[in-house]
Amino acid sequence: MELDFDKTGGLVPAVIQDELTGQVLMLGYMNQEALDKTRQEGLVTFFSRSKNRLWTKGETSGNTLQVKSIIRDCDADSLLIKVNPTGPTCHTGSTSCFGEEAASNRATAIRFIADLEEVIQQRKANPVEGSYTNFLFEKGVNKIAQKVGEEAVETVIDAVAGELDTMKGEAADLLYHLLVLLSATGLELKDVVEVLQERHKK
Incomplete structure (x- = not known):
């Protein structure tokens, strides 16, 4: 160069x-x-x-x-x-030296999801005794899919009832179990995002 x-x-x-x-x-x-x-x-x-x-x-x-x-x-x-x-870039503790706190918060959320997916992949490749993620992998796709369905239903119930505080927890459970299901079936979140990107073009 x-x-x-x-x-x-x-x-x-x-x-x-x-x-x-x-x-x-x-x-x-x-x-x-x-x-x-x-x-x-x-x-x-x-x-x-x-x-x-x-x-x-x-x-x-x-x-x-x-x-x-x-x-x-x-x-x-x-x-x-x-x-x-590996941490905040700015000496003020912000993600970016240019401020943009809303963008920083979104970036932090995106990076956390990516890190969580990486942890799930690591658990799949290198099982850890006592890990709930490994428990799910051991039970197989049917059990993981069942958990995704259960968490989706609970998220919907809280949304309809207006229970937003508990809905956040159920949505977090749903997202986690969905990431595990993707991993168990050999897919990654980027595969899903690619579908969304293609649809967005239409």
Whole structure:
């Protein structure tokens, strides 16, 4: 990846984007050494203009940015880095340095669902004694499907009755069991989302 560091005074701007949610998290600057270290270690490292040294995001907070891809722009003088954040990106505790709390909350929810699906997949591949998820996998698709049906009915009953507080819990149970059912049948949430995306185009 050739970049024109000279055109920008030795530093190029690097836009950091959540690879899963698409949310822009922050903007930093890199010199060649910072870019090389980012590639080698898989964690975003900037050149800090205030500290006048290399700075790996999360080196003190632990909230690192795991690199998923690095893309240069058409003029070869800036970068788009897609990442998997391990915690809040902003020092204020927000998901994004640009605020957007509503977007941050949505992004946090999306990432949690993705993390939950990953835990379910890990339980399937590496069973843990006493795990409810593994109990469901052991019972098989019929039992899991039954639980999805039960939770769906309970969610509907609470919705019709206007019991929104308990409905949230039932909806959470429904979503969890649906993720387990998808995994048990060899599907992933992205497969369902792809169907929704295709329908949205029509």
